[in-house]
Amino acid sequence: MPQDGLKVKKTRSNRGQLFYPESRLRRSAGLLLALWLLAVAGGCACRSRGGAGSVLVRDPHSFSRPGEAFVTHLTLFLDVDFDSRTIKGEASWKIQNPSCSRELRLDTRGLTIRRVQLLEGGRMSEGHFTLGEERPLLGQPLVIGIEPGTEEVLLEYETTGEADAVQWLAPRQTAGKRHPFLFTQSQAILARTWIPCQDTPAVRFTYTAAVEVPAPLTAVMSAGRAAEPEELPGGRKRYRFEMPQAVPSYLMALAAGELGFRSLGERTGVYAEPVVLESAAWEFADTEKMMRACEELFGPYRWGRYDILVLPPSFPFGGMENPRLTFATPTILAGDRSLVALVAHELAHSWSGNLVTNATWDDFWLNEGFTVYLEHRIMERLYGKAYDEMLARLGLDELSNTIEELIEDHPADTHLKLDLAGRDPDDGMTDVAYEKGYLFLRMLEDAFGRERWDAFLRAYFDRFSFQPMTTEGFLGFLDRELLEGDRGLAEKLRIHAWVYGPGLPDNLPRVRSEALEKAAAAAGYFAAGVSAAALKTDGWTTHEWLHFLRHLPSPLAVDRLVDLDRAFGLTSSKNAEILCQWFLVALPGGYSPVMGPLERFLVRVGRRKFLSPLYRELAKTPGGLRRARAIYARARPGYHPVAIGTIDGILGWKD
Numbered sequence: 001m002p003q004d005g006l007k008v009k010k011t012r013s014n015r016g017q018l019f020y021p022e023s024r025l026r027r028s029a030g031l032l033l034a035l036w037l038l039a040v041a042g043g044c045a046c047r048s049r050g051g052a053g054s055v056l057v058r059d060p061h062s063f064s065r066p067g068e069a070f071v072t073h074l075t076l077f078l079d080v081d082f083d084s085r086t087i088k089g090e091a092s093w094k095i096q097n098p099s100c101s102r103e104l105r106l107d108t109r110g111l112t113i114r115r116v117q118l119l120e121g122g123r124m125s126e127g128h129f130t131l132g133e134e135r136p137l138l139g140q141p142l143v144i145g146i147e148p149g150t151e152e153v154l155l156e157y158e159t160t161g162e163a164d165a166v167q168w169l170a171p172r173q174t175a176g177k178r179h180p181f182l183f184t185q186s187q188a189i190l191a192r193t194w195i196p197c198q199d200t201p202a203v204r205f206t207y208t209a210a211v212e213v214p215a216p217l218t219a220v221m222s223a224g225r226a227a228e229p230e231e232l233p234g235g236r237k238r239y240r241f242e243m244p245q246a247v248p249s250y251l252m253a254l255a256a257g258e259l260g261f262r263s264l265g266e267r268t269g270v271y272a273e274p275v276v277l278e279s280a281a282w283e284f285a286d287t288e289k290m291m292r293a294c295e296e297l298f299g300p301y302r303w304g305r306y307d308i309l310v311l312p313p314s315f316p317f318g319g320m321e322n323p324r325l326t327f328a329t330p331t332i333l334a335g336d337r338s339l340v341a342l343v344a345h346e347l348a349h350s351w352s353g354n355l356v357t358n359a360t361w362d363d364f365w366l367n368e369g370f371t372v373y374l375e376h377r378i379m380e381r382l383y384g385k386a387y388d389e390m391l392a393r394l395g396l397d398e399l400s401n402t403i404e405e406l407i408e409d410h411p412a413d414t415h416l417k418l419d420l421a422g423r424d425p426d427d428g429m430t431d432v433a434y435e436k437g438y439l440f441l442r443m444l445e446d447a448f449g450r451e452r453w454d455a456f457l458r459a460y461f462d463r464f465s466f467q468p469m470t471t472e473g474f475l476g477f478l479d480r481e482l483l484e485g486d487r488g489l490a491e492k493l494r495i496h497a498w499v500y501g502p503g504l505p506d507n508l509p510r511v512r513s514e515a516l517e518k519a520a521a522a523a524g525y526f527a528a529g530v531s532a533a534a535l536k537t538d539g540w541t542t543h544e545w546l547h548f549l550r551h552l553p554s555p556l557a558v559d560r561l562v563d564l565d566r567a568f569g570l571t572s573s574k575n576a577e578i579l580c581q582w583f584l585v586a587l588p589g590g591y592s593p594v595m596g597p598l599e600r601f602l603v604r605v606g607r608r609k610f611l612s613p614l615y616r617e618l619a620k621t622p623g624g625l626r627r628a629r630a631i632y633a634r635a636r637p638g639y640h641p642v643a644i645g646t647i648d649g650i651l652g653w654k655d
Contacts, residue, residue, distance in 0.1 A: 109139025369437015
């Protein structure tokens with residue numbers, strides 16, 4: 001993986017202009033002014049307080065100092081160049097400066113900063129900036145000199161090949177194979193690689209944007225479309241967007257490609273490549289129902305629309321909760337709606353995470369534990385308690401495996417409240433935040449009763465909407481509203497052990513699924529010698545198949561693997577979850593028929609959830625490691641930088 005760094009060019013280009021020719025600068029300035037008129041008004045520095053920067057927390061993953069000066073609104077212009085694989089940008093930040101600071105600090109990594117200008121009293125002047133020491137992962141602070149009366153800071157910049165948030169796909173890497181594709185992934189601290197910003201979840205801002213792309217492509221953002229696209233000279237189009245609700249930087253998102261759209265309801269719809277669109281629309285048909293269910297439980301949806309964008313398979317995650325536009329992997333298109341819990345999860349982020357946001361990545365469980373809890377409540381309401389309990393049981397099993405892996409060498413990583421200073425915040429994105437966080441909240445529901453707990457959650461989302469939240473802030477609210485200062489009750493519920501202790505406390509909620517118990521029993525029968533064909537698997541869901549496969553002994557003899565494959569056609573499964581788990585069963589037994597499909601899967605799919613265990617399994621033997629590296633050499637150019645960073649480590653890859 002290339003070293004992160006900020007390349008600065010203060011000199012003029014060969015064309016004798018700074019970033020753009022003067023005609024382009026004038027045109028861009030006019031565009032910025034037009035977009036600025038759409039923005040919410042920013043306050044004058046030094047004379048107003050409050051806003052996003054009023055919540056003061058120390059974020060070890062950001063150079064920004066929002067307690068001194070913070071951003072409130074972004075006016076953004078982006079010129080997307082697929083030929084050079086760069087984005088040329090102009091970012092105009094409205095600021096507040098309650099401390100009368102003489103500098104504004106932004107996060108940057110791998111950006112070329114061309115120019116900085118300051119706006120005060122309607123007058124634009126040249127600004128001065130410096131770049132601090134480069135640090136691994138974090139990049140460099142961009143320190144801009146400002147005056148007490150500075151209202152706005154305008155930056156002209158360009159991305160480089162070090163923009164790890166951005167993935168550029170050639171036509172052959174898309175489903176349609178006709179046009180290139182671009183998407184961003186800003187979480188956790190990658191927004192700084194494509195926008196100079198205060199890249200901390202503690203700072204929120206509104207934004208307007210204009211994006212220019214080649215005419216055959218459609219541009220979308222984590223925002224509402226502000227106007228119809230404009231045709232431009234040279235075969236290009238300009239799309240305009242507006243986000244009136246304040247968001248943190250990690251929820252900034254952009255995609256551009258050959259996209260179609262289908263409505264799913266009054267407020268919901270799906271974008272996807274045309275060849276995928278109809279299957280995606282069918283798979284996500286219950287999205288509007290999910291939204292209504294969550295509103296009935298936890299209050300109104302506050303983001304206007306909720307759409308889903310199905311990305312090409314290189315997307316490294318299952319989904320990303322970008323406001324108004326969830327990014328989703330095509331690997332959830334199972335053809336039977338069995339994996340739509342992911343949609344419920346990302347939708348639930350519209351309350352937990354997007355609405356009330358972890359203040360730092362040490363508080364990540366506040367985003368994900370709450371969201372998993374809400375996801376379960378949605379699934380229970382729509383599909384029944386038994387179905388949801390199956391999901392909960394699978395989650396507990398995955399959590400138990402994660403804790404077993406971490407508890408000896410990294411016990412603090414099994415706490416809900418983390419200490420990630422000096423580390424990649426991705427290190428905290430484990431099942432602990434998701435599933436232990438969920439179980440903690442489920443324990444509280446059991447303790448106080450669903451009626452009181454639901455009222456508490458609704459009050460929590462109402463009281464802290466559009467604000468960052470720390471673990472300690474949540475616990476304080478819990479103490480005031482439910483515990484009512486009762487120390488004895490807090491000790492009985494083992495609150496401190498759940499949040500600040502390792503592993504799982506002994507008051508773990510009971511999670512039981514009769515359906516999964518039957519699937520595990522079937523695995524036991526097979527292990528005892530019963531033929532695969534004799535097993536009762538009719539009507540099994542994806543979840544039962546996963547549980548069955550995970551409970552098989554390892555390694556299985558080749559003849560037993562042949563029996564399974566002959567009976568159930570596992571090697572040819574179109575369900576990515578089942579296929580990945582089958583590979584993990586087949587590889588230890590040396591079942592050679594899976595090797596071709598496995599290689600094709602690893603080259604085609606970039607979801608880290610699948611890549612990590614498969615490469616780890618391959619790497620357990622010298623021969624497997626050689627094969628894994630050979631496959632990775634082919635697949636790596638098609639993976640997102642987030643996935644590359646993980647797999648490079650697993651395979652000891654040197655670029």
